[in-house]
Amino acid sequence: TQLLEQSPQFLSIQEGENLTVYCNSSSVFSSLQWYRQEPGEGPVLLVTVVTGGEVKKLKRLTFQFGDARKDSSLHITAAQPGDTGLYLCAYTTSGTYKYIFGTGTRLKVLA
Amino acid sequence: NAGVTQTPKFRVLKTGQSMTLLCAQDMNHEYMYWYRQDPGMGLRLIHYSVGEGTTAKGEVPDGYNVSRLKKQNFLLGLESAAPSQTSVYFCASSRGTEMAGELFFGEGSRLTVL
Numbered sequence: 301t302q303l304l305e306q307s308p309q310f311l312s313i314q315e316g317e318n319l320t321v322y323c324n325s326s327s328v329f330s331s332l333q334w335y336r337q338e339p340g341e342g343p344v345l346l347v348t349v350v351t352g353g354e355v356k357k358l359k360r361l362t363f364q365f366g367d368a369r370k371d372s373s374l375h376i377t378a379a380q381p382g383d384t385g386l387y388l389c390a391y392t393t394s395g396t397y398k399y400i401f402g403t404g405t406r407l408k409v410l411a
Numbered sequence: 412n413a414g415v416t417q418t419p420k421f422r423v424l425k426t427g428q429s430m431t432l433l434c435a436q437d438m439n440h441e442y443m444y445w446y447r448q449d450p451g452m453g454l455r456l457i458h459y460s461v462g463e464g465t466t467a468k469g470e471v472p473d474g475y476n477v478s479r480l481k482k483q484n485f486l487l488g489l490e491s492a493a494p495s496q497t498s499v500y501f502c503a504s505s506r507g508t509e510m511a512g513e514l515f516f517g518e519g520s521r522l523t524v525l
Contacts, residue, residue: 309451331511342415342501342516343454350511388453392511397442397461398469399503399514401454 303327304389304402312408316378321405323372323389330392332365332372333399337386346374379409413437417502417517424492424524432487432520434502441507443485444469444514445477447498454501460485461507492524 307322323332331350335343347356349365349372356363360383362375376383389402415436424430434443442461446454446469456469458477466477474496476488485504489496499521503514 304453306453333511333514335514340518342503342518343514344516345513348511348513390454390514397505397507397510398456398459398467399444399505400456400470401446403451403453 303400304391306387306389306402306405308405309403310406310408312410313379315380315409315411318375318377319379319407320373320375321387321407323374323402325370325391328369330369332369333390333392334363334372334374335388335390335401337388337404338384343386343388376407379407381409381411383407384409415502415504415515415517417500417520419520420518421521422523424489424522426493426524428492429488429490430492430522431489432500432502432522434485434487434504434517436483436485436502436504436515438504438506438515439482440504440515441482442505443479444503444505445475445485445487446501446503447471447496448501448519449498457487457500489522492522494524496522497524498522 334346337343352369353367354365360377444459445457460479463482502517505512
């Protein structure tokens with residue numbers, strides 16, 4: 301059973317627009333990661349957040365971990381075609397080192 | 412730099428056949444993982460290993476077996492393939508020296524079971 305729900309499932313926007321994708325759960329996590337996957341490749345880590353309320357910025361990408369550590373969001377400013385891909389959130393379970401992934405948001409940025 | 416290498420990259424099987432997917436990493440990582448990826452399902456953990464000689468079940472282990480006889484290799488076996496096992500399989504590894512360390516993925520192995 302997937303414990304991480306991501307929304308929206310699909311998103312198609314024009315270059316230059318802003319967007320936010322969400323990762324939600326009813327469970328509390330010790331940490332949460334965001335990965336991006338391009339067609340034909342494996343996912344690549346974007347960021348890890350560990351503290352409730354934490355905000356991290358990576359160029360035009362802003363990641364936030366909810367205060368209760370049950371949810372996270374990824375905001376992209378002025379999206380570019382190079383941002384196209386599948387965005388996955390993942391959490392690790394304390395003491396087991398399992399990485400459980402969400403259902404993913406597939407983003408397409410049109411030039 | 413090789414990183415995580417998966418072989419084969421593509422395979423077509425008939426129902427009931429067996430096969431093994433090989434994952435090799437050259438980063439001296441302790442932890443290794445096998446995932447399957449299906450449309451709309453994200454990545455689902457099949458089995459994982461936290462060190463040479465150890466394995467553990469993930470979310471969807473049924474129909475698969477694994478072995479980690481050498482630290483750098485993690486093998487995923489299908490004893491009797493079923494059409495439901497048609498998927499893209501990804502191997503990943505991490506250092507294992509910290510919680511929530513970075514996962515490094517291979518490029519995937521596309522398996523079709525007819």
